Amino acid sequence: MTDLLEFNYLKELIEFRLDTYFKLESTIPEPVMPELKKWSIHVPDLLVKAKLTTEEKLVLLVTLCPHIYGNLLDSIIQNKLTSTGDFPQLGGIRGKNFRGFIPTGETILFLLAADDDLKKKKKIHQFFGPDHFFNKQRILWLEDAPEGEPKMSGKLVLSNDYAEIFLLGKANKPGFSMKFPAQVIETEMEWEDLVLNKDTNKQIQELQTWITHGDTLLNDWGMYKKLKPGYRVLFHGPPGTGKTLTASLLGKHTGKDVYKIDLSMVVSKFIGETEKNLANLLAKAEKTENILFFDEADALFGKRTNVRDAHDKYANQEVSYLLQRIEGYKGLVILGSNLKSNIDEAFIRRFQAIIHFPLPKASERLVLWQKAFPKKIRLHTDVNLMSIAQKYELSGAEIMNIVQYACLCALEAKQKTIYHEYIVNGIRKEFQKGGRIMR
Template sequence: MTDLTKTFEYLHQLLAWRLSLLVNPANSSLNRPTPPLYEAAADAPFAQFLVQTQPNEEELVYLSMALVPHLQPSFFDELIGEYAPNRGELPEFGGVRGTNHRGLLPTGETVLFVLAGTSLTQRQRLLPLFSSDHPFAYHKMLTLGEVPVGEPRLSGRLILDPEYVELFTTGHVSTPALSPGFPAQHLRTELAWSDLVLPPGTLAQIRDLENWVHHNETLRGEWGLGARLKPGYRALFYGPPGTGKTMTASLLGKHTSRDVFRIDLSLVVSKYIGETEKNLGGLFDKAQSKNWILFFDEADALFSKRTDTRDAHDRYANQEVAFLLQKIEEFDGLVILASNLKSNLDPAFARRFQAMIHFPMPTAAERLALWQKTLPPNVPLAADVALETLAARYELSGAAILNIVQFVALRALARQAQLLTLEDVMDGIRLEYQKEGKLL
């Protein structure tokens, strides 16, 4: 891409100029290269970013130096070999070797050397570039790697967030996949709001969540409530299994153009002290400023009531809950917790929810609507299948009705029949009742 080509050419000229001064101070008369001009274009994602964010020269160099090893692994080694072949390890230059990467990786010391040379005054002036308050670090975009205790912090290598590497080099960012490092699964749905069958009161509260997603920035900015309101929005979905909590979260994402991630608590909760907090911290850090919706399904496993402190296990469990409270309150997006029973959750969480939305078992009328929406439209029912009777007589959740319809449809396909029979429907209902320990 032309934006990266001219960026790396400028960086090459700047490093060559600085190394020339190091090798021979008489070269001080050489003109320092100036940054290129950028214009936003569809095929130039790096230029688009620069035009939008308007970094200064120091920030441009810092960012470019973190990016270049991902495309030109030998960039720094070739420069040193060309302009300072007899200077040994060049401690002024900084840099480290990676485990797998064979080229030199730049560090904070490398950035200072390129921008300030050996000038102590100029180096001190540039230190805020690496502060945790700088936008690069604050938004987890560009940071310094950890260093052993006692070693200078700026000897940490430059770490550019992989999502920005992908954005700058390909023009798009892939959806994160479920993994131990990212314990969340992307939720998608092909359904629409019209497929959701819920009581009017529940639907109204869901519309309120949708309103927050659409208008939060205006509320905090133009309407001036940003200083008074905490960031983000927290909602509790509670009710029996199969009543539409996950489907609602997916639809919220679909109709607000937000990615929804369901947190896999089996990958979050750890028996090792401190690991649960580490996993949660990494998840929230990655989600920050992404406009994601985080959906904690079966949240009781992690958000349950804190216990009296009787031993070390209780103390660490309570610390996990306290840490989670903190991360949820700091998160700037929508967090949804789903639970079968509202009473299972710690009261400290309840006070922090802006919305607590009940998903009850469907009424007879709602069950009839679910049967009608779920049955395949092109396959007829046997004459003795009365949906009104089924809906009135058998208390089933939406998920259970879906399971029954799938069961009946597969039975019909196995018989090569184009008819859904009452016998199969009753067998499906019987199986769902058995799952719940009920008799038909």
């Protein structure tokens, strides 16, 4: 016997089914499936709310067993089948590294349906269909069987993320890799450090409201029937105007991780590879419904072209696929672009919000300058921030670069005073980087 209530049930059920099959006099009656809330392992709310049937709970339990209680299935089978030897009706395979019993679809058939119960077998097949809750949520699935072999001979696969949730109570954050080309971006700054115009600020507040209350709107208010899941927004405007910082702050103040996607590892010149890369990324990300941030999204969501050759055809199919996958994501997706006109109109139509991040006005630049300098330094009397803000059109990021340069000049001079000369030289450097002429 095991101390884990649900696995003790599984042990008794398998023994009962084997006794019944071999027409042995069972020492125990058919056991009763314990409620999910009473399971010893951590069961996420998503599964509790799903109101799974007893059969679905058994599928979950059998699939989960090798991950939590690796030797349980083998010990049951060995104890019960010492006299009969191999028992193919029970299904199961051995893994490459894990040498224990890995259940297959046939294992579920044996536990839930008699050989001649075709109606029950059809129902069990549906548990592994594309429209079932298990597959839609990517909790578990039936691996494709080898060519020419029965579908139910495929092994039962549990998502690694859900395996961690059941065992640890939460899924570990996915690490940066070829299969997950995204990194969490964080910031030490706060909302008051972000300087935006009134209209942009208002739209950001609306976006924050959706992150906080979107789940209530869809589920508690029943709008899931009328609205698509998730939220898609475009941040567009010149570089350095606060798009990335805004995304970071949204995550920071709503308890969500913000994953910035490395598009260089997603976009591929090989046909079909971009779709595959994005599918892998979204499959991992949608378990947690965190925020996805596609910076410089033009490379992935750019306009479709007129079809001149096979490459154009596949490129257009690629954009259509991206549109479909992004629409199905249940969390917040932010696309960042320097120009709104670069994004395909099919995506534009499906955005819930399009937020412009313009270059700051003179009054906004003054606030940026005032907030930018460290408190430990002082500005020389020859520094007139009002005049500088009015004269030089700069983005927030450029202003920070200039402040950094000016502070380094002060440190090099072994003093804590910022002179006008330091700031002007820093501005000149930023203008030269952008190919602009300083007047």
